[in-house]
Amino acid sequence: GLPASVTIYEVGARDGLQNEQTTIDTGIKADLVTRLLDAGLSPVEATSFVHPRWVPQLADAKELMTELVGRLGERARELPVLVPNEKGLDRAFELGLRHVAIFGSATETFANKNLNQSYDGQFAMFEPTMARAKHAGMTVRGYLSMCFGDPWEGQVEIAKVVEAGKRLLDLGADQLSLGDTIGVGTAGHVKQLIGAFAAAGVSTDQLALHFHDTYGQALANTYAGLEAGVTTYDASAGGLGGCPYAKSATGNLATEDLLWMLDGLGIEHGVDLDKVADTSRWLADHLGRPSPSAVVRALRS
């Protein structure tokens, strides 16, 4: 049967805002994170310690985390952030943060475009980052991109995805988030991929699923994940999101769409749908365009 409860890993403030053209004030970002926490979401990924030239939208990562520590105290230090390398980790250390995420690619082309690394080079970059983070007692999430298809390489072999995912877990990742970066995956493919990880000794409780809704498949894929026993789903308030270095990547699975389906299935999640939808409408006003989430639009009336 389906799981009784799931964890929603909220990525709107990071995956959502990294792809926006509009510059958002640091104070608005801090309001966003605070509102998402207040709606019951946890974890709420806050930002990325990447190179500000690569992702100018998140160039205020230090200011944002400092603001959040001022507002929320120690609770802010529990918010996960992305770090691609040791330099990013140093920036997280400086602020006393406790949860980081590294992000790799199942394909050579995207490792190059997103991290300026070869396929093998990315793992060499992660190794000391991981070792130092674990030594400091941090938890480290491992994202893996292009798990279903890649805009330059086409369909990605399941065996290749499992190999890359195992390498992140073997380095010490506490959780592996399988990313459909460009939203091309379908439900049968999700089942096969989870089955292949199981056959390689990776259980569903080590996995999270990270769907982008580019082809409208994110909820169907989530249902396939639920049937296979995965209990952590990445989602973005209002359905914002996309990777600036992945051609054709659009919005993440909207948190509200996910909540609507989970409510219908009677699966517990601990999140207040109305509060998330209000937050997405408030943010949409700041971004100057309506939320792409069907549920946010339907609840507007």
Ligand code: HMG
């Ligand atoms: P690089 O240019 O190869 O970096 O970029 P480098 O190591 O050669 O260093 C060059 C300069 O950058 C140096 O400074 C470093 O100190 C500095 P200089 O000596 O020239 O003054 N530098 C940094 N500064 C701040 N923070 C850092 C950092 N690292 C080096 N962390 C790098 C390599 C990895 C930094 C770059 O490629 C980068 O920042 N990439 C990030 C791309 C990104 O954020 N993509 C979006 C997130 S991934 C995603 O969205 C997918 C996901 O959602 C899952 C899915 O959907 O599939 C997670």
Ligand code: MG
């Ligand atoms: Mg993403």
